[in-house]
Amino acid sequence: MKKLERKCKWWTDEEVEILSEKWGKRSAKDLSRQLGRSIGAIKRKAKDIGMGFRVQNADGISMKMLLSLICGHNASSKDYKRFKQAGLPYFTLKTEQRKFYMVNIDKFWKWAEENQNMIDIAKIEPLTLGKEPEWVSAMRSQRRTEIAKKRWEEYA
Structure with a gap:
C-alpha cells in the first residue's frame, strides 16, 4: 500500500503568533502573502485559534457602533459626515x-x-468603551444632573 503524502504544511508557533498579532490589523490577503498560505488557510487557522471576525479583533470599535452610542440612535450619513469633518x-x-x-x-x-x-x-x-479618562465621569455626572434638573423644572 502506498503511503499518502500530506500536501499541506503544519503551522509553526511563529506563524500562529504572527497571525494572532496581525489578525484584525491586516487583511487576510496580506497575511496569506506574508505567511505563504492560502486565504482560506489563514481564515481557518484564525477561527481554530478563536480569533473571531477581523472586525472584532481590530484595534478599536466600528464608527457605526461608536456613533450609535454617542448619538443614541442608528448613525446616519449626516452623522458620519459631521464627525469626520470635526x-x-x-x-x-x-x-x-x-x-x-x-x-x-x-x-x-x-x-x-x-x-x-x-x-x-x-x-x-x-465603561462601555473600556477604561475612561477621569474627566469623563465628572462630565457625565454634571450632564446627568443638568438633565434631571431640566426634567424637574418641566414638571414643576
Missing part, C-alpha cells in the same frame, strides 16, 4: 466583502476631550 480619528479596515470605518478608543477619548460640545456623555454608560 476630525474624529478613524481608520479603514478592508475585508474581502466590504470596508469598515474603525475608531481607536484611546484616540477617541483624546479627540472627545477637545470636542466635548459634540458629545452627550450622559448617553454613554460608564
